[in-house]
Amino acid sequence: MKARMLTGASLAAVLALPVAAEAAGTLSAGPIKVRDYNMTVLGTDSGAKDTLTVMFNRTSGKSTQQHMYSFDSGVKVTKTSMKGSLGRYGAVNLKLGTVRKTKGRVPAGCTGRAGSARSGTFTGSFRLVADTTYFRTVTAKKLPGVGITGGSIKCSGDGGTGGDGGGGGAGGEPMLTHTKMDGAAMFTFTARRGGQTAMQMEDQAATAPARIMHMISGGGQGLTVGGGGATATAKGISPDLSGTGVFTGEGAAGNVVPGTLGGDLRARFDSIGAINIAGDAMLMNP
Known part of the structure; x- marks a missing residue:
């Protein structure tokens, strides 16, 4: 090496x-x-x-x-x-x-x-x-x-340079989130217009004494919102995120829209393999 x-x-x-x-x-x-x-x-x-x-x-x-x-x-x-x-x-x-x-x-x-x-x-x-x-x-x-x-x-003036303090959805940006559990291991996927993040936190009881995290971050066109804020499409950012996720909201559009993420979107981790990104999801509109 x-x-x-x-x-x-x-x-x-x-x-x-x-x-x-x-x-x-x-x-x-x-x-x-x-x-x-x-x-x-x-x-x-x-x-x-x-x-x-x-x-x-x-x-x-x-x-x-x-x-x-x-x-x-x-x-x-x-x-x-x-x-x-x-x-x-x-x-x-x-x-x-x-x-x-x-x-x-x-x-x-x-x-x-x-x-x-x-x-x-x-x-x-x-x-x-x-x-x-x-x-x-x-x-x-x-x-x-x-x-x-x-x-x-x-x-002098310490504490006033912490940035804009913006979080998810700040600045009028929509955000799609999906979380699922595999036992005590947790997988989360987040998509914004500017990119996508997929993260797997392993079950600490199973991996002790280590705490293990795997993460993929992709930059580019990560989310397209349609249906007046009730539907969305997340096209995977190559090469580690592939396929396309299609979100369908339940009911009318609003600031927080629960729904289902379908399609063939996948996160490919080198060390733990591929994870299908599908299931319950939430779209947060500005």
């Missing part, structure tokens, strides 16, 4: 972290290539309960696919190391050798302490038994990475 080295630009956004991040240190190892994906290992020093997250990401055509494995027990994260057992999923024992230090700056008009980063190479051992179908067992002995220490910065 060929490592991709970090650049100074990738650190800029994390060196002036807000007050809330002061107690936590974060380690980021990777990315390295695993099949068609980039894999990154993130460790967070949260005090009493450290966490480790392994993320696989790839982009193909107009869609992005992500698979995430999170562990919040059995691991210890310090400013320079990630170590611990992942249970049946493997183990991690990585230490960061520092080759360069970067210190953030307190912006003009602000007070406090800026964050800092140590960039270098993680060495040791990493083993993740991700699945038996696609990723299988992933191992690594050397990964590029960085250790980040949060700052404590306060600026």
Whole structure:
């Protein structure tokens, strides 16, 4: 597996972290290539309960696919190391050798302490038994990475730059949602005019000690609403979302229209296979 080295630009956004991040240190190892994906290992020093997250990401055509494995027990994260057992999923024992230090700056008009980063190479051992179908067992002995220490910065006017606060359906945009359960595993699909998202959250009781999530995001023409707001069509965004979903509302159009999503729309996840997107759904009109 060929490592991709970090650049100074990738650190800029994390060196002036807000007050809330002061107690936590974060380690980021990777990315390295695993099949068609980039894999990154993130460790967070949260005090009493450290966490480790392994993320696989790839982009193909107009869609992005992500698979995430999170562990919040059995691991210890310090400013320079990630170590611990992942249970049946493997183990991690990585230490960061520092080759360069970067210190953030307190912006003009602000007070406090800026964050800092140590960039270098993680060495040791990493083993993740991700699945038996696609990723299988992933191992690594050397990964590029960085250790980040949060700052404590306060600026006049903090709290007023949180964006427009818009959520689903904000700005006059319709949204189609579909949710179904397979035991305690939950699958959700969301379509807007600008894109689609399909996500599978696995049953945590079955996957313990890991929390596992799979997600596909596609950008483009994701939803077309008709019938005065009572019907909709969602054409899958290639290559990971295929087919066409047809929503038929029950009753007259309104702000929230319950109904049924039919058709042959499918989400194709590399590691867990294809999921048919059909069943009870809801169309939210602006």
